[in-house]
Amino acid sequence: MIDKHLMRTRARHTITEEEEGSIRALVSETRQYEARKTFIHAGERLHHSTILLDGLMCRYKDLRNGQRQITELHIPGDFADLHSFSLKCLDHNIMTLTPCRVALVPHERLTALTYDQPHLTRVYWFSTNLDAAIHREWELSLGRRDAASRVAHLFCELQARLALVGLADETGYQLKLTQADLAECLGLTPVHINRSLRTLREEGLVTFRSGKVEIHNTSGLQKAAEFDPAFLYLHEVED
Amino acid sequence: MIDKHLMRTRARHTITEEEEGSIRALVSETRQYEARKTFIHAGERLHHSTILLDGLMCRYKDLRNGQRQITELHIPGDFADLHSFSLKCLDHNIMTLTPCRVALVPHERLTALTYDQPHLTRVYWFSTNLDAAIHREWELSLGRRDAASRVAHLFCELQARLALVGLADETGYQLKLTQADLAECLGLTPVHINRSLRTLREEGLVTFRSGKVEIHNTSGLQKAAEFDPAFLYLHEVED
């Protein structure tokens, strides 16, 4: 059930069989959410965290004029709101983008983890720090990359993250987003996303159509994005 | 010595006297860095984390063309690179902006903390999650706020954070940054920062001159920034 979560965790940490048992025991129940549902609202007191099993979700913040900024995308295996264990109330909303299957982890079990499982505590602490690293890379994109590079960088990021849980290969992956969703990730308008996608397509780098990213030229795409996967910490970390 | 660090920690958590002792015992040594020195480079293996005692520093990432994005500012009391305990190598650089006095915390002592002090472990885990919340608010600024609002928002953020450690009041605070530094925080050019500052000044909201932020109209400034301090978690969190 949480096999993708274990895959992404094992890519970065050595987890013993007993620890795997402890991880599995964190889950109290599973749920299904429909697409386009904001199931966590900023400011509400939370008592469990959510592992995404299947589907796509995002964290976002709105401005009063209705403009929205998505701050991170979540893919299967991600702990979408592990930070709510520390923060209790989130500063942002969390919404499903597609229908999603999730596993719930009560915060009491995470508290218990901090008493009984110092190593797993560090593993999950790392996981929230990885989210922060992704935020920083998005800050760089939003602040300094031009539109086409932003799109290219996001496609590279998702390729690397999805490949880790077996949902992408070098040629591409499924990505059930609209161009308006990409716009909200990248601080642009849907119209300009459309033009940027055309540019990337005409340069023979990547095609995004009917919910699929098809990568035609990996190294060219990475070069256009100035993509360095180091910020994703894809490899084993000693600890 | 680490009084500001204790102030900012106690603003959010209840810390016992014994825990305070444990926190003080984390520090192995103090150091002084000159201004404008990058003392942590992306990718280098780190063995201690840094509490900023005095001065101003920043985390930043560069693009190949020399463009720089600052991803967070650090003020006295902040753990500037607590996340290096989890990540081992950082995805970004850390640079002093002014001369800085720092305290070093060996990672072994943090590892020991995860065994002996579950509550303090959660307190410091929270601290890295707070950095992530700041990153998310910056993503919102970079992606969706216009230039003057970005400047206004940064000034509001720093007012709130500095007030927590006694370095700001409602009328303003010292901020020894150049307009070029602000530009690197806010994804703009120095020229446009200058024009945005003029706008804010002419609107009677805030003046930034000779390293000082003078707030003329707090509520007006917050309104221009659409500033809501919730993302800074300024109040006691139960745990």
Place this chain on the structure above:
DNA sequence: CGTCTCATTGAAACTCCTCAAAGGGCGTGG
């Protein structure tokens, strides 16, 4: 077959950037 959402394109406007030059403040050295 109609409706709805999403994608695409064009034209004009706007925000922000680039390039360039001048002004101000401060420390250093003559």
Place this chain on the structure above:
DNA sequence: CCACGCCCTTTGAGGAGTTTCAATGAGACG
């Protein structure tokens, strides 16, 4: 003590990238 140099700030003019507004096209679904 003044002059110079250096860094930072300020301002102007023109240009680039992105947005806005508007309309059409394409695909999915009932």
